[in-house]
Amino acid sequence: MAKIIIDNQEVECQEGITVLQAASKAGWDVPHYCFHPGLSIAASCRLCLMEQKMPHPQTREMGWSPKLMPACQTPVRDGLEVRFASDKVKQNRANCLEFYLLDHPLDCPVCDQAGECHLQDYSQRFGNAESRMVDQKHVTPKKDIGPKTLLYTDRCVLCTRCVRFTQEISGTNELCLTNRGSKNEIDVFPGRPLDNPLQGNVVDLCPVGCLLDKSFLFKRRVWELKGTPSTCPGCAMGCSIRVDQADEHVYRLKPRYNPKVNDWWMCDEGRFGFEYVHDDKRIAAPVVRRGKDKTTPEWQDLPGILKTRFETHVREHEGASVAVVLSPFMACEEAWLLIRFIRDIAPSAVLVMGPVPVEGEDQQFPAGATGDAVKFTILKEKCPNKRGIEMLLEAAGGETLAFDAFVEKATAGEFSAGWVVGGYPKAWVEKPVGKAAAKFELLVAQDMFENEFTAAADIVLPACAWVERDGSFANHAGLIQPFARSIEPPAGAMRDGQYLFETAGFEGIYSGERVRELMAATIPAFNEVCEAPPVPAHTH
Amino acid sequence: MAKFEPILLKNRGVVNSTALKVYESRGGYQALRKALKMTPETITEEVKKANLRGRGGAGFPAGVKWGFLPKDRTRTLLCVNGDESEPPTFCNRVLMENDPHQLIEGTIISAFATQAQVAYIYLRVEFHEVFHIVQKAIDEAYAAGILGKNILGSDYSLDCYIHRGAGAYVCGEETGLIESIEGKRGQPRIKPPFPAIEGLFRLPTVVNNVETLSCVPHIIERGGDWFSSIGPEHSTGPKLFSISGPVKNPGCYEAAMDITMRDLLEREDMGGGMLPGKKLKGVLPGGISMGVLTADELDMKMDFADPAKYGLLGLGTAAAVVFDESTDIRAVLRNVARFYASESCGQCTQCREGTAWMNKMATRIESGAGRNEDLDILLETARNMGMMPGLSICGLPDGATFPIETIVKKYRGELEAAIAAQSAEAAEQILQTMN
Ligand SMILES: Cc1cc2nc3c(=O)[nH]c(=O)nc-3n(C[C@H](O)[C@H](O)[C@H](O)COP(=O)(O)O)c2cc1C
Ligand code: SF4
Ligand code: SF4
Ligand code: FES
Numbered sequence: 015m016a017k018i019i020i021d022n023q024e025v026e027c028q029e030g031i032t033v034l035q036a037a038s039k040a041g042w043d044v045p046h047y048c049f050h051p052g053l054s055i056a057a058s059c060r061l062c063l064m065e066q067k068m069p070h071p072q073t074r075e076m077g078w079s080p081k082l083m084p085a086c087q088t089p090v091r092d093g094l095e096v097r098f099a100s101d102k103v104k105q106n107r108a109n110c111l112e113f114y115l116l117d118h119p120l121d122c123p124v125c126d127q128a129g130e131c132h133l134q135d136y137s138q139r140f141g142n143a144e145s146r147m148v149d150q151k152h153v154t155p156k157k158d159i160g161p162k163t164l165l166y167t168d169r170c171v172l173c174t175r176c177v178r179f180t181q182e183i184s185g186t187n188e189l190c191l192t193n194r195g196s197k198n199e200i201d202v203f204p205g206r207p208l209d210n211p212l213q214g215n216v217v218d219l220c221p222v223g224c225l226l227d228k229s230f231l232f233k234r235r236v237w238e239l240k241g242t243p244s245t246c247p248g249c250a251m252g253c254s255i256r257v258d259q260a261d262e263h264v265y266r267l268k269p270r271y272n273p274k275v276n277d278w279w280m281c282d283e284g285r286f287g288f289e290y291v292h293d294d295k296r297i298a299a300p301v302v303r304r305g306k307d308k309t310t311p312e313w314q315d316l317p318g319i320l321k322t323r324f325e326t327h328v329r330e331h332e333g334a335s336v337a338v339v340l341s342p343f344m345a346c347e348e349a350w351l352l353i354r355f356i357r358d359i360a361p362s363a364v365l366v367m368g369p370v371p372v373e374g375e376d377q378q379f380p381a382g383a384t385g386d387a388v389k390f391t392i393l394k395e396k397c398p399n400k401r402g403i404e405m406l407l408e409a410a411g412g413e414t415l416a417f418d419a420f421v422e423k424a425t426a427g428e429f430s431a432g433w434v435v436g437g438y439p440k441a442w443v444e445k446p447v448g449k450a451a452a453k454f455e456l457l458v459a460q461d462m463f464e465n466e467f468t469a470a471a472d473i474v475l476p477a478c479a480w481v482e483r484d485g486s487f488a489n490h491a492g493l494i495q496p497f498a499r500s501i502e503p504p505a506g507a508m509r510d511g512q513y514l515f516e517t518a519g520f521e522g523i524y525s526g527e528r529v530r531e532l533m534a535a536t537i538p539a540f541n542e543v544c545e546a547p548p549v550p551a552h553t554h
Numbered sequence: 555m556a557k558f559e560p561i562l563l564k565n566r567g568v569v570n571s572t573a574l575k576v577y578e579s580r581g582g583y584q585a586l587r588k589a590l591k592m593t594p595e596t597i598t599e600e601v602k603k604a605n606l607r608g609r610g611g612a613g614f615p616a617g618v619k620w621g622f623l624p625k626d627r628t629r630t631l632l633c634v635n636g637d638e639s640e641p642p643t644f645c646n647r648v649l650m651e652n653d654p655h656q657l658i659e660g661t662i663i664s665a666f667a668t669q670a671q672v673a674y675i676y677l678r679v680e681f682h683e684v685f686h687i688v689q690k691a692i693d694e695a696y697a698a699g700i701l702g703k704n705i706l707g708s709d710y711s712l713d714c715y716i717h718r719g720a721g722a723y724v725c726g727e728e729t730g731l732i733e734s735i736e737g738k739r740g741q742p743r744i745k746p747p748f749p750a751i752e753g754l755f756r757l758p759t760v761v762n763n764v765e766t767l768s769c770v771p772h773i774i775e776r777g778g779d780w781f782s783s784i785g786p787e788h789s790t791g792p793k794l795f796s797i798s799g800p801v802k803n804p805g806c807y808e809a810a811m812d813i814t815m816r817d818l819l820e821r822e823d824m825g826g827g828m829l830p831g832k833k834l835k836g837v838l839p840g841g842i843s844m845g846v847l848t849a850d851e852l853d854m855k856m857d858f859a860d861p862a863k864y865g866l867l868g869l870g871t872a873a874a875v876v877f878d879e880s881t882d883i884r885a886v887l888r889n890v891a892r893f894y895a896s897e898s899c900g901q902c903t904q905c906r907e908g909t910a911w912m913n914k915m916a917t918r919i920e921s922g923a924g925r926n927e928d929l930d931i932l933l934e935t936a937r938n939m940g941m942m943p944g945l946s947i948c949g950l951p952d953g954a955t956f957p958i959e960t961i962v963k964k965y966r967g968e969l970e971a972a973i974a975a976q977s978a979e980a981a982e983q984i985l986q987t988m989n
Contacts, residue, residue: 194899
């Protein structure tokens with residue numbers, strides 16, 4: 015720990031960080047554009063300048079140095095004394111902000127960033143309201159720089175965060191700075207669009223409305239969005255994210271800082287991989303079939319129906335054999351409730367791990383990096399909770415099966431009753447399973463989209479997308495990461511956790527946290543979840 | 555006044571002065587032979603004793619700079635700054651065109667003193683002629699065993715390459731130069747680390763100006779005490795001065811730093827006075843970046859200390875450009891402003907936007923749509939972007955603001971008169987149409 019003095023207040027801070035970080039952590043609002051803790055230090059925006067006490071070159075007496083110093087480039091050290099609350103520092107900020115606005119189009123009313131723009135915010139907090147420039151503005155173009163991203167260069171503050179990201183994190187180097195002076199523009203190279211698997215992060219990094227996400231463009235004003243902390247289900251990494259929704263519609267996903275998992279980043283596949291949530295082909299209501307007869311039961315009756323059907327089946331079938339397929343898209347809590355329900359009724363029920371989707375190879379960034387130089391990894395295992403399901407299978411004991419073996423046995427008629435959970439964002443039943451599904455006397459299929467299991471099932475239960483549920487996923491490294499509910503399920507559907515909670519015999523409202531408490535009694539790993547640490551208020 | 559015996563320019567005008575054998579026949583490479591028998595430390599001591607201050611603009615003592623190199627280093631690089639992009643400045647060019655071996659000898663001695671393995675001579679791209687001359691001299695030196703392995707039979711080896719820029723003023727700034735040699739976008743680095751600790755290719759690096767290094771052979775040959783006896787105590791040794799504009803003898807001259815701006819302009823063996831019929835209005839005495847002197851301020855001494863008394867940033871490149879009474883001061887203002895607006899690399903907000911804004915104002919004032927308040931905003935912008943220390947990464951905005959500030963302050967009456975003489979309608983129209 016180092017002790018420094020900021021504006022006459024003693025601040026204890028971690029060694030090795032910059033004054034900007036120490037000050038932000040301690041609650042100071044230090045304006046900054048070029049500094050980002052995940053990128054190299056550019057110290058070029060000159061917004062964060064501060065005064066520092068230094069020994070006089072001749073007398074060695076300590077006094078305020080006439081030179082302003084960048085807080086983002088000055089490491090903390092014991093005894094360092096700085097100040098932000100001085101006229102000189104404030105004047106510099108105001109000057110900078112006046113400079114930024116000289117050529118700025120002031121098109122906030124049509125800018126996607128408005129409301130979360132650090133040029134708006136800083137101008138208001140630290141700037142002057144009026145520009146003294148009477149000359150024409152230098153106008154720079156809007157550019158289409160890649161399949162997913164636009165660059166409105168006239169709004170750029172030239173912080174080069176985006177350029178440094180493509181150099182240092184993705185390692186793909188698509189972005190560059192062209193020209194000189196105020197004619198500077200961010201650009202791509204001819205024939206090389208911004209199209210790397212992490213490119214969406216440059217939009218997050220951009221402190222203003224210069225880099226824009228095409229999929230979000232003009233969709234919604236940001237102040238109408240409500241953010242919920244969540245965990246990305248796109249791969250086994252489980253990046254900490256925020257789900258931004260309005261009117262029960264998800265508009266975008268943003269990464270949240272989590273040093274244990276994703277730092278500040280997420281990949282495009284995860285970022286844009288939520289379209290299916292609003293697919294109108296989703297199963298929205300439960301169905302109970304008796305022969306040709308199809309009914310939609312009341313949700314309040316469902317737990318009873320499920321319980322009775324399984325109990326009756328086990329009672330009436332000598333040697334009944336029950337199998338449950340658990341999906342790696344389920345939350346740990348949901349899987350635990352289902353296992354509990356089934357094993358209560360059929361203690362020897364076979365537990366099956368659903369198919370684990372794998373695509374290609376793990377991708378590390380920057381390309382070719384190894385060890386500590388790896389800044390981000392996209393895993394080939396395209397589901398969020400294989401580890402969690404494995405932990406639960408282990409804790410539950412008894413017989414387990416791989417999915418392929420389950421299909422084989424089911425086809426051979428070895429199971430009389432089953433409960434198959436899907437919930438995959440894409441079609442997941444690869445081999446024909448119609449024959450296997452037909453062999454069950456009692457089959458429950460819990461899924462988001464129709465497939466051969468839902469077609470044959472006696473009871474079809476709608477599965478909800480992760481943004482409609484809450485619970486936790488255990489990532490590839492076994493970190494148990496909670497995710498919160500962001501939107502309501504489609505009309506007619508109920509959250510999986512809720513009906514599983516009731517079906518397993520509990521009363522009241524399901525919550526991941528409540529179930530985790532119950533689980534922790536037998537599986538201590540669930541005593542602790544990995545929460546992304548809070549980020550100081552004035553950082554971005 | 556006694557005629558100054560040229561030292562740096564002593565070979566200028568000699569037939570075939572760029573040839574190795576001519577250089578050697580006039581005593582060339584004797585200092586190198588002497589230096590190779592000395593230790594690097596004693597050479598550095600001699601250079602410190604000479605109080606050789608950098609000729610590139612900042613005036614930092616060369617020997618002290620060499621002393622910043624880490625003691626435990628294994629690799630060292632030397633960069634020779636021949637970017638010479640400061641407007642009206644052409645002293646380095648005269649040195650390299652006339653006496654490339656003097657520079658090479660100074661480079662080798664300085665490289666030996668700093669224990670460098672490689673020296674890079676960085677030339678602005680417009681120096682086509684200079685490039686061929688220096689390259690030929692390097693080739694000759696290699697062939698004669700003066701460069702390369704075991705220089706003149708000693709244990710010391712040095713390679714020397716020319717690196718040509720791509721046309722950017724800011725690449726004359728030492729860390730911009732380093733980035734440029736590395737093949738990157740030419741823009742200054744943040745410091746620390748300073749080049750002596752982590753410079754070119756992240757190795758300890760010394761950057762010195764062409765003229766600075768050209769002094770070194772003479773210091774070794776004749777001693778630091780001899781060198782420091784020339785000129786005022788704080789500004790020792792021979793110095794090149796150039797003068798251009800409507801003067802009788804524009805050119806590059808050598809003198810001790812005890813001359814005044816008036817000497818440089820008027821002495822018969824120097825500028826020779828104004829051209830017939832021309833009356834001096836002002837002069838930018840140190841390249842354009844140091845600021846302006848009026849006709850009443852010509853007694854400024856051309857040394858490292860006096861310019862500050864006249865509100866100037868420093869001696870700069872000691873390259874004076876004169877303008878006469880027929881020159882519209884608004885055109886001077888605009889020409890200066892335009893240069894920095896197009897040469898700022900654009901990293902730092904204050905420099906990028908400040909230079910551009912000042913250029914817009916200066917252009918508008920020149921076009922006849924100025925306002926008195928523009929003059930105040932120019933002064934304020936100058937302070938807000940450059941004159942307060944620490945605002946930006948490199949010294950370019952300091953250089954951009956001193957001429958603007960001194961022109962506005964020293965010629966304010968004339969500027970205001972020009973603004974008052976504008977037709978209000980025309981001014982309004984210009985304002986609407988200009989960009
Ligand atoms: C914008 C800018 C341009 C510069 N251009 C040159 C140049 O063209 N040549 C030069 O020798 N020094 C130039 N300098 C100064 C160098 O940064 C550096 O101080 C110098 O090369 C050191 O050499 P010296 O100590 O021998 O003078 C420039 C500095 C700045 C800030
Ligand atoms: S586009 Fe955005 S992130 Fe990139 S330099 Fe401009 S303001 Fe910064
Ligand atoms: S001060 Fe100007 S020229 Fe120097 S690094 Fe900053 S923007 Fe570039
Ligand atoms: S200079 Fe410190 S944040 Fe940009």
